[in-house]
Structures are given as structure tokens and as C-alpha cells.
Amino acid sequence: MKIEMSKSGTVRKTIGMSLAVLLLFFALVEVGAWCFGVVPLSERSDPFLGFSDTSRLFRIENGRVEIDPRHGAFRKVSFTHPKPKGVFRIFVFGGSTVWGWPMGDAQAFPAWLEKGLQALAPGRQIEVHNLGAGSYASWRIRRLAREAAAFSPDLFVLYMGNNEFLEKRFYREIGERARRLPEMRGALHHLRTYTLLYDLLAPHTTPQPDDPFTSLLHPLDLPVRHDPEGYRDRKERAEIIRFFAENLEAIRSIAEAAGSKILVCTLPVNLLWTGPTRSVPVANRVLFERARRLQEEGKCEAALPIFERLAAEQPDSAELWFRIGRCRYERGDLGAAREALLTSLSHDLYPQRILPEMNGVIRSMAGVLLCDLDAIVSGEYPGGLIGEGFFIDTMHPSVAAHKRIAMEIGRVIVESGLLGDVRWSKETFQQAISGEEAAPTGKLYAQKLYFVGKTHLRAGEYEKAIEALRAAIEVAPYYAPLFDTLGTAYGKMGRNEEALAAFREAYRLDPDNIFAMLNLAIAERNTGRFEEAISLLRKAIGKRPDFFPLHLELARTAFQKDDLPLAQEAATSAVNLKPTDREAVRLLSLIESAQGDLVGGIRRLEALLADYPQDVQLLTDLARLVDRTGDAGKRDALFARALAIDPDYPFLHVSIAETALGIRDFDKALHHLDRAIALDPKHPYPYRLKGEALFEKGDREGARRALEAGIAATGSPLLREQLERLKGL
Missing domain, CATH: 1.25.40.10 (Tetratricopeptide repeat domain)
Structure with missing residues (x-):
């Protein structure tokens, strides 16, 4: 018995000594880090604000309340505590619109609201404090409201709803264990040892202070990732809306407990000018x-x-x-x-605009003041479709719209009697906020134009996109995504050489960016520079061998260059990465057939067609392969089926014309080539085939006219060469 107790005591002593040595080691590391001036993460930034009860937005010094400087996502706010007599204090909560993105602080609607109300009530001191921050949703705003309630608010103003789908990870379905993670990490952020490990090992980048495109969002030291499927589940979407309503009610209760009123705004919705953030891919x-x-x-x-x-x-x-x-x-x-x-x-898989049901939740709230901005603003546009003019991008208002928002909120405040016997005067309010209409300049101006350009691009307004992006480049010529987006806009318009120049500049500025490499490679291929495209794609694959689009584009490029072994290798890699991808399987089928495995290629296409029975491209491809087997009946049946589904597919008519030329049925070939040209007059290949068909038919003059028409329509150098050969015969 004594021997067992002795052994037990020895083990405890050993464990105790080990722990003591370990603690001493970390204490020495901590002291050493302090000596060398290592600043703990807790003093640099606080990524857990709004997620953790241990994080605080405000700090109090010498009777002044200010935003903790670690919270760079917020505007500078400062006010007296306790609140002086006669002060009417308003806190405005929301996301990047409240913050005033991408304008300066003075052009955000909280600043206009303060000016207008002060003009209406010159005998009172009006304070309007901007507590907006980029991408903040109701979950984090609920916590901020709880903290702000300690500073004697008279009114909470809520302008929120666009960001509710952005932080899925942090919503109600998170387990208690996941919710405790920020608290633990928040404690670690106070240790210099943890800071050293973070700086050495964590995959993060340090934004440059002079970079105007550094995100306004406070970077989270957490792996927040969206589900690739998005929010397809209607029950999940309904849960988020329900949770939004719960947070609104919680903020109302917080305000009521603090003796404050609360004003809630519905949000105008940009339906017309911006498309969905993410959509289910179109099958056909x-x-x-x-x-x-x-x-x-x-x-x-x-x-x-x-x-x-x-x-x-x-x-x-x-x-x-x-x-x-x-x-x-x-x-x-x-x-x-x-x-x-x-x-x-x-049906947007990742809505970045408030949903109508959420505006409905706001309208149904009891015990609050309502500013129904959505109804007010939409009533002033044809069909209620708010678009360009009020918004500068997906959701952010223009300077004039910020003033309009301030005025409508001010009207509700005054008419509710919150300012006593102050009477509403639209003229006085407008006069107080007149002037200062200048658009943001410099870096903020470039930010604005970048997102304006992207919004025009998504709406298919390519000329406007190009205009905005080129103006942004004049301000920030070092920012690669500007050129990348500009190249995309040029490409959509068929201005391939200009697209190539833009993509080359994007790649020069950011040579390690996989998307810049991919876009440049596609542009090189589209302008006939196959070797350059292949070299770039191989280099990109070396950096990201698991990135499916690189393999697919390499297969397409090599196939167009007639480098069949490389094309098959790349297409096989693409299919291995995504075995069910339609385009990868289709391309591999065509390449295998060109390599001599006609039966295998046909089988692959037939299996794919079973999943996409209405796909005219697959039907056309299959008919072309079947034609090589000599089965004219099956080929013609496939062509007929494709024509019944889509008689206006240009490549279908070209394919029928090619088979007709193979049996010297020139009239049939010419009929379908004329149809293909009428459907797609910018593609040179039908003109080339038409020239060949007329020449073989004995109509040299008709062949010349066909080629000249093709040159005029497409500017193709290949058609010029064909015309020169014709003249030399």
C-alpha cells in the first residue's frame, strides 16, 4: 500500500514539475516577446466584436466615450458621458450604407440627419452617432446596441437587412461549442506568445495602409466560408428571416429598457440594376x-x-x-x-440585398417608429423599380440618396414628437443639407467606380462598365482587379485585343493571381496566341493543380491547336476533378474521338445526352461523330431532333452544311450556311465554308463575294488569306 502511494506521489510530482517547467518556458517567451516590442493581437485589432461578449466597441477616458481604435471598421465617434442635460442622442446602426461607403463621413446619411435636425431644433444639441460597419448584420448589431444602451440614448435608428446572409456560420444553428470559440480565441489574443505564432503560421496578409481597396470589413481571425450550394434550402432561408426578426425584437427590447425610442427603416431594393450574387447555373x-x-x-x-x-x-x-x-x-x-x-x-443563392419578406418583418414590428423608405422611394420610380440614380451599385445609395434617407428619417422623428414642439419643415431641412455635393475623390472615388463598373458589367451594360473602370484606373493604376474586370467587359463586347491588353496588365500587376492567369490565357487563345495561352495555363496549374477551370481551359486551348495528346491529358484531369461536369465530359468525348476512339467518344456523349436530352450542342456533336461512322440515318435523325428543339443554333446549321458538302449537296449546304450567317454574322467560319461551297459548285464570283462579305463583317485575317488564294487561282 505504501509502495503504491509512493508511486502515485512520484507521478504527481513529475507532472507538477513538467507543468511548472512548461509554464516557466512560456512565461520566459512572453517576457522576451515583450522586451522585443511584440504587440499582442488584442491591441492591434479585435476581430470578435459583435460575436463575443468579451469584446467592447467603446472605451471611456476622462469623461469621453470613443470608439476603441482597434475597431478600424467604424467611423470615429466621440461623446460626453454622462450625457449633458438638453442633449438629444441618436445612435444609428447598420452596415456599409450607414457607414457611408464609399463616401466620406460627412456624406453618410447620419451626418446629414444631424445637420437637418439641428437646423430644425436650434435650441437643442443634437448628436447623431454613426455606428455602421461594413457587412454587419443584425446578430452583431444586437450586441452593439446592448453596449450603446449604457450611454443614455434617446433614439436608436436601424437601417439594416442587406447583410443577413453573409455570416451563416454565426447564426442560430451554431452549436454552443462553436459559439464559445471566439471567447477562447479572444483570450489568446492578449498573449504575445500567441501573437508570435499567429504572425509566423497563420495564412493572412497585412493590408497596405495606402491601398484604397483594402476591405472596409474588419478581418476575422476565423475561417468563415460559405457553403458552395448557397441558400437553396427554403427552410434555411426562412430560419434566417426568422432570426432577423428575433434580433430586431431584441434590439427593440434593449432600447426600451434603456428608456430609448427606436426607429426602424425598410430598405429600398435595387431590383433593376443588379443581378443575383449567385445563381443556379443554366443547364442549356x-x-x-x-x-x-x-x-x-x-x-x-x-x-x-x-x-x-x-x-x-x-x-x-x-x-x-x-x-x-x-x-x-x-x-x-x-x-x-x-x-x-x-x-x-x-432564388439568389447568396442574397446581398434585403428580401421583401424582411421588409415585411420590419413593417410588422410593434412599438417602434417606422420609416418606410422602400415604399417611399419605389413609389417614385416607374413600376416601383428603383435603380441607377438612387443606387451607385448593388445596394449603396448615391450622395443625393443619402440626403433623401436623412430627410425621411428626420421627418418621422419630428412628426413623432420626439423633439417636443419642433415642427417639421422640409425646406429648412433641405437648406441645412444643401451643398457639399462633391463626389468622393481620390482613393474612395476609385473604390466607388470599381464597384459601379462591376455592377454595370453584371447588368450587361458594358460601355458604362468600361467608362467607370477606366476612370478608376486613372486614380489607381496599380490595382490589378480593375484591369481584370475591364478585360472582362472588353471581352463581352468582342473587343479581344483590348481585352488582351487589359488582362496582360492585370497579370503584370499581380503575377501570382490564378484568376488573372486564367483570364489572360483565355484572351491569348481568343486572339490566336495558343503557345502563350498553353504556357500560362501550365504555369498556373503548377501553382494550383486542383483548380478545375485551368485544366478545362488547357484542354480547350490544346484541342483548338490540334495538340491532341495534351488536350486529352488536360481533359482527363478536368474529368477526374469533376466527373459529372458536362463541358469537361463533352470535351473529353470529342478529343477521344479525334484521337481515334470514335466508339468511346460516342458512348460518352450518349451517356451525357441522357442527362441533358434537350441540349442542342450535345445533339450536334453526337451527330457529327455518328456521321464519321457512316450511319447517315442516325446522323440525320439527330440533326432533325436538334432542329426541332432549337432551329436557331448557328453551329447546328454549320454542321449540317459540312455533312452536305461531304456528299457534294451544294444547295443544301448553302441553305444552311446562309442560315448560320444570318444567326451569327460575326463568326468567320460559315463565310469560309460558303466560299468553298460556291467555288466547288463553279461559282467563282459568288465565292469572292461571300469571302468579301465575311471580311467586312468579321475582319478575319483567315478570310483575307482565303480570298488571296482564290484570286491566285
């Missing part, structure tokens, strides 16, 4: 791309029935409903346009 890409081109050429009457047909087949595609709404708007059917655009928003 061939038909969609043709309709998209028609729409962008201003031919909405032709595009609309195609979009509506696709939406009937795939009613959950937000992208299709957005384009339907735009087409209906262009033809003046405003009611139907609004219905389609609302449907698009309801």
Missing part, C-alpha cells in the same frame, strides 16, 4: 448564350421568349429571371418586369 448554355447576346444587342423581343422557355425548364435560376425582368422592362411591361425581378431575388 448554348441557348442561354444566344439569348444573352440578343439581349445585349438590344433585341429583347427576340431574347425574351428564349429566356422564358429556359425558365420554364429551370424555374430556380435567378439569372434567367433577372434577364426576363430586364427584357420585360425594356418593352415597357413594368408589372411583369417587377414580378420577374422579385422572383430572381427570391
Whole structure:
């Protein structure tokens, strides 16, 4: 018994000594870090504000309350505590709109609200404090409101709802264990030892202070990742809306307990000018791309029935409903346009705009003041479709719109009697906020233009996108994404050389960016520079071997260059990464067939067609392969089936023409080539085939005219070479 107790005591002593040595080691490291001036993360920043009860927004020094400087996502706020007699104190909560992105502090609506109210009540001291921060949603605002309630507020103003889907990880379904993680990490942030390990090991970047595109969001030291599927689950979306309502009610209770009133705003919704953040991919890409081109050429009457047909087949595609709404708007059917655009928003997988149901939640709140901005502003636009003019991008208002928001909130405050016998005067308020209309300049101006350009790009307004992006480049010529987005806009317009120049500059500025490399490679290929494209894609794959689009584009590029071994290797890699991807499987089938495995290629396409029975491109590809087997009956049946589904697919007519040329049926070939040219007059290949068909038919003059027409329409150097050869014969 004594021996066992002796052994037990020895073990305890050993463990105790080990722990003491370990603690002494870390204490020495901590002291050493202090000696060398290591600043703990807790003093640099606080990424847990709004997620942790241990983090605080405010600090109090010498009777003044200020925003803790670690919280760089907020505007500078300072006020006296305790509150002096006669002060009317308003706290405004929300996201980047309240913050005033991308304008200066003086042009955000809380600043206009203070000026206007002060003019209406010159005998009182009005304080309006801007507590907005980029991407803050109701969950974090609820915690901030609890803290602000300690400083004698007279009124809480809430302008929020656009960010509710951005922080899925932190919503109610998080388990208690995950919710405790920020508390533990928050404690570690006070240790210099942890800070040293963080700086050495954590995959993070340090924003440059002079970079105007550094995110306004406070960087989280947590791996917040969105589910790639987004919010398809309707129950999950309903839970987020319910949780939004719960947070609003909690903030109302916080205000009531603090003796404060609360004013809640509905948010105007940008339906017309910006598309969905993420949409279910359109299955029939061939038909969609043709309709998209028609729409962008201003031919909405032709595009609309195609979009509506696709939406009937795939009613959950937000992208299709957005384009339907735009087409209906262009033809003046405003009611139907609004219905389609609302449907698009309801199917957005990652909504970055408030949903109508959430505005409904705000309207239904009891015991609050309501400023129904959505109803007020939408009532001033045709069909209630707010767009460009009020907004500068997806959700952020212009300076004039910020003033309008301030005025409507001010009117509700005064008419509610919160300022006593102060009477509402629109003229006085407007006069107080007149002037200072200058747009943001310098870095903020570049930020604004960048997002304006992206918004125009998503709406298919490419000229406006290019104009905004080029203006932004004049201010920030060192920022690679500006050139990358500009290249995309040029590419959408078919201005391939200008797209190439923009993508080259983006790559020069950021040579390690995989997307810059990918976009440049595609631009090199589109301008016939296959070797450059292949070299760049191989280099990118060396950096990111698991990135599917790189392998797919390498396969496409090598196939177009007739480098079949490389094309097959790249397509096989793409299929291995995504075995069910339609385009990867289709491309591998065509490459295998070109390599001599015709039967294998046909089998792959037939299996793929079983999943996409209405896909005209697959039907056309399969018909072309079957033609090589000599089975004319099966080939013609596939062509007939494709024509019945989509008689306006240009490549289908080109393919039928090629088979007709193979049996010297020149009249049939010419009929389908004329149809292909009428459908897509910018593609040089049908002109080339038409020239060959007329020459073989004996009509040299007709062949010359066909090639000259193709040159005039496309500017193709290949057609010029063919015309020169014809003249030399």
C-alpha cells in the first residue's frame, strides 16, 4: 500500500514539475516577446466584436466615450458621458450604407440627419452617432446596441437587412461549442506568445495602409466560408428571416429598457440594376448564350421568349429571371418586369440585398417608429423599380440618396414628437443639407467606380462598365482587379485585343493571381496566341493543380491547336476533378474521338445526352461523330431532333452544311450556311465554308463575294488569306 502511494506521489510530482517547467518556458517567451516590442493581437485589432461578449466597441477616458481604435471598421465617434442635460442622442446602426461607403463621413446619411435636425431644433444639441460597419448584420448589431444602451440614448435608428446572409456560420444553428470559440480565441489574443505564432503560421496578409481597396470589413481571425450550394434550402432561408426578426425584437427590447425610442427603416431594393450574387447555373448554355447576346444587342423581343422557355425548364435560376425582368422592362411591361425581378431575388443563392419578406418583418414590428423608405422611394420610380440614380451599385445609395434617407428619417422623428414642439419643415431641412455635393475623390472615388463598373458589367451594360473602370484606373493604376474586370467587359463586347491588353496588365500587376492567369490565357487563345495561352495555363496549374477551370481551359486551348495528346491529358484531369461536369465530359468525348476512339467518344456523349436530352450542342456533336461512322440515318435523325428543339443554333446549321458538302449537296449546304450567317454574322467560319461551297459548285464570283462579305463583317485575317488564294487561282 505504501509502495503504491509512493508511486502515485512520484507521478504527481513529475507532472507538477513538467507543468511548472512548461509554464516557466512560456512565461520566459512572453517576457522576451515583450522586451522585443511584440504587440499582442488584442491591441492591434479585435476581430470578435459583435460575436463575443468579451469584446467592447467603446472605451471611456476622462469623461469621453470613443470608439476603441482597434475597431478600424467604424467611423470615429466621440461623446460626453454622462450625457449633458438638453442633449438629444441618436445612435444609428447598420452596415456599409450607414457607414457611408464609399463616401466620406460627412456624406453618410447620419451626418446629414444631424445637420437637418439641428437646423430644425436650434435650441437643442443634437448628436447623431454613426455606428455602421461594413457587412454587419443584425446578430452583431444586437450586441452593439446592448453596449450603446449604457450611454443614455434617446433614439436608436436601424437601417439594416442587406447583410443577413453573409455570416451563416454565426447564426442560430451554431452549436454552443462553436459559439464559445471566439471567447477562447479572444483570450489568446492578449498573449504575445500567441501573437508570435499567429504572425509566423497563420495564412493572412497585412493590408497596405495606402491601398484604397483594402476591405472596409474588419478581418476575422476565423475561417468563415460559405457553403458552395448557397441558400437553396427554403427552410434555411426562412430560419434566417426568422432570426432577423428575433434580433430586431431584441434590439427593440434593449432600447426600451434603456428608456430609448427606436426607429426602424425598410430598405429600398435595387431590383433593376443588379443581378443575383449567385445563381443556379443554366443547364442549356448554348441557348442561354444566344439569348444573352440578343439581349445585349438590344433585341429583347427576340431574347425574351428564349429566356422564358429556359425558365420554364429551370424555374430556380435567378439569372434567367433577372434577364426576363430586364427584357420585360425594356418593352415597357413594368408589372411583369417587377414580378420577374422579385422572383430572381427570391432564388439568389447568396442574397446581398434585403428580401421583401424582411421588409415585411420590419413593417410588422410593434412599438417602434417606422420609416418606410422602400415604399417611399419605389413609389417614385416607374413600376416601383428603383435603380441607377438612387443606387451607385448593388445596394449603396448615391450622395443625393443619402440626403433623401436623412430627410425621411428626420421627418418621422419630428412628426413623432420626439423633439417636443419642433415642427417639421422640409425646406429648412433641405437648406441645412444643401451643398457639399462633391463626389468622393481620390482613393474612395476609385473604390466607388470599381464597384459601379462591376455592377454595370453584371447588368450587361458594358460601355458604362468600361467608362467607370477606366476612370478608376486613372486614380489607381496599380490595382490589378480593375484591369481584370475591364478585360472582362472588353471581352463581352468582342473587343479581344483590348481585352488582351487589359488582362496582360492585370497579370503584370499581380503575377501570382490564378484568376488573372486564367483570364489572360483565355484572351491569348481568343486572339490566336495558343503557345502563350498553353504556357500560362501550365504555369498556373503548377501553382494550383486542383483548380478545375485551368485544366478545362488547357484542354480547350490544346484541342483548338490540334495538340491532341495534351488536350486529352488536360481533359482527363478536368474529368477526374469533376466527373459529372458536362463541358469537361463533352470535351473529353470529342478529343477521344479525334484521337481515334470514335466508339468511346460516342458512348460518352450518349451517356451525357441522357442527362441533358434537350441540349442542342450535345445533339450536334453526337451527330457529327455518328456521321464519321457512316450511319447517315442516325446522323440525320439527330440533326432533325436538334432542329426541332432549337432551329436557331448557328453551329447546328454549320454542321449540317459540312455533312452536305461531304456528299457534294451544294444547295443544301448553302441553305444552311446562309442560315448560320444570318444567326451569327460575326463568326468567320460559315463565310469560309460558303466560299468553298460556291467555288466547288463553279461559282467563282459568288465565292469572292461571300469571302468579301465575311471580311467586312468579321475582319478575319483567315478570310483575307482565303480570298488571296482564290484570286491566285
